[in-house]
Amino acid sequence: MDVLVASAGAWMWNEPIGDVTEESFDAVFGVNVRGTFFTVQKLLPLLSDGASIVFIGSGAADKGDPGTTVYAASKAALRSFARTWTTDLKQRGIRVNVLTPAAIDAAAFADLPPGFKERTASRVPVGRLGDEYEIATAALFLASADSSFVTGIDLPVDGGIGQV
Template structure:
């Protein structure tokens, strides 16, 4: 018997990396999963990799009409949501206070803050009481990391949302938690400068990057009844980077 048997989960940004691994694990544990992606070819590949009990919904989640279409699809196919994992995000290295551009600021806060807010807002009418909302933040909001201040600030907003929404949704017994990954081996970090990678590995007590599956197992914990007495929390999955 799986930890998510009979549950319906929506994973925002589920075509690669941490979100794709989470979608695969949720299905392994008995859930039916809806995943999103902007590019149809990547979405099709992700759906094929997940294999079964999955629906892919293409769309740009910065567009309210695309968000509406996502949740209309969920409503028409399954009628409700038990778990929402909002994982889509973006960031830029080398954006210091003296050279950060308005476009980088705008794009980062739209993707990492606005899209999170409205994804949760539009999902709520379909949520069954007692469900779980998981927001993908970052350990960047806990550390002073030069050159990614805008990204760090956006992820601090996500962590703040988890606190506030845990209180706002407590009467419905909907738990809201954040995951803050440390450096994880994903397509996004694969293209980062080697100097940055080496520096991060040196700073992590466990001496390595995390694997996407290690974020997926944390998301499974927060999605399942294993975490039934946890809400408003920020779970750092970072090899000890922010803990020692």
């Protein structure tokens, strides 16, 4: 196997720290952290030397938005995995990177409060929401030989919303 994209994502919307339960914490960390960890661990013997691992992160890991405490921490864990596994797997030449989308016009917007999508789009420096194709293109870059000297990074694909 040459490429592994770990794209797990479970989250609780608007769950302030005082409302977090053991069940909701375990559900989010179970999918985002535990699921990612053991997926890679179990597939590691199948990965070829020089393979690429790409995690799908979230801009929430860097922002500190209210109500995202557990989700944000779970996605920050992926960033830590990329850093440590870059050195753990260097003898095999396996590259590990995080692709961090934000402000993407995806189905998840349907479950958010009315007006959220429009408010988000108005904050994006490029003046629009991104689309899923733009995330796929960035993932292909990180998976390809075109990024052979790229490892351990977090690549924001967010129209600049997390950058300015």
